[in-house]
Amino acid sequence: MTEAPTSLSPTQLGAYFAFTEVSNLLRHAVEQQLRDAGGLSSVQFQLLARLGDSPDGRQRMTDLADGVVYSRSGLTYQAQLLEKRGLVTRAPSPDDERSTVVTVTDAGRAVLADVFPGHIAAVHELLFATMSDADVDDLARILGRAAEHLRADPPRSAGTRRRS
Numbered sequence: 001m002t003e004a005p006t007s008l009s010p011t012q013l014g015a016y017f018a019f020t021e022v023s024n025l026l027r028h029a030v031e032q033q034l035r036d037a038g039g040l041s042s043v044q045f046q047l048l049a050r051l052g053d054s055p056d057g058r059q060r061m062t063d064l065a066d067g068v069v070y071s072r073s074g075l076t077y078q079a080q081l082l083e084k085r086g087l088v089t090r091a092p093s094p095d096d097e098r099s100t101v102v103t104v105t106d107a108g109r110a111v112l113a114d115v116f117p118g119h120i121a122a123v124h125e126l127l128f129a130t131m132s133d134a135d136v137d138d139l140a141r142i143l144g145r146a147a148e149h150l151r152a153d154p155p156r157s158a159g160t161r162r163r164s
Contacts, residue, residue: 026126033122038115039085043070043078045115048087051104052112058103060093076100087111 008016027042034040040048046068051057059067065075079102082088087108093099104112128136 022127026123029126030119030122033118034115037118038111040111040115041078043068043075044082045119047075047078047082047102048104048108048112051088051102052109054104056103057109058101061090061100061102064102082108 031042034042034045038045047064050064050067051059061075061079062072064079065072068075070078079088079090083090085107087105089103089105090100091103093101131139
């Protein structure tokens with residue numbers, strides 16, 4: 001068994017601080033764009049975008065919570081807010097009455113269509129504009145590996161749930 005390190009190297013510490021700074025600054029700017037363009041929080045946007053990417057526009061709440069790494073109760077609250085706006089519907093799963101299925105509505109797809117152009121522009125301008133294609137490839141590879149490592153032992157909201 002290897003011992004846990006007791007400190008970070010200067011390079012590791014610098015990378016960590018840069019990562020958290022970029023993450024916080026990007027999150028703030030993207031959340032502002034989402035609020036301005038569609039009245040959405042970032043979690044609501046992620047929920048709608050994942051539903052919009054689903055072949056039939058629907059997913060189980062637990063799968064959505066795992067995908068966006070958000071608590072199930074918190075995601076339920078966000079889905080309730082979206083349902084009140086008519087952007088999603090919620091219903092018991094036809095396969096498992098204990099599960100709830102969320103489906104994006106036409107109004108939800110319309111909000112996504114309104115939000116996406118500005119969202120894409122903001123992410124490109126704020127994150128990718130200063131990077132070469134090779135840099136973006138490296139970033140995707142590095143962060144993908146980190147995400148895979150973190151999901152190997154995820155918090156409950158990020159783990160895949162066993163189906164009965």
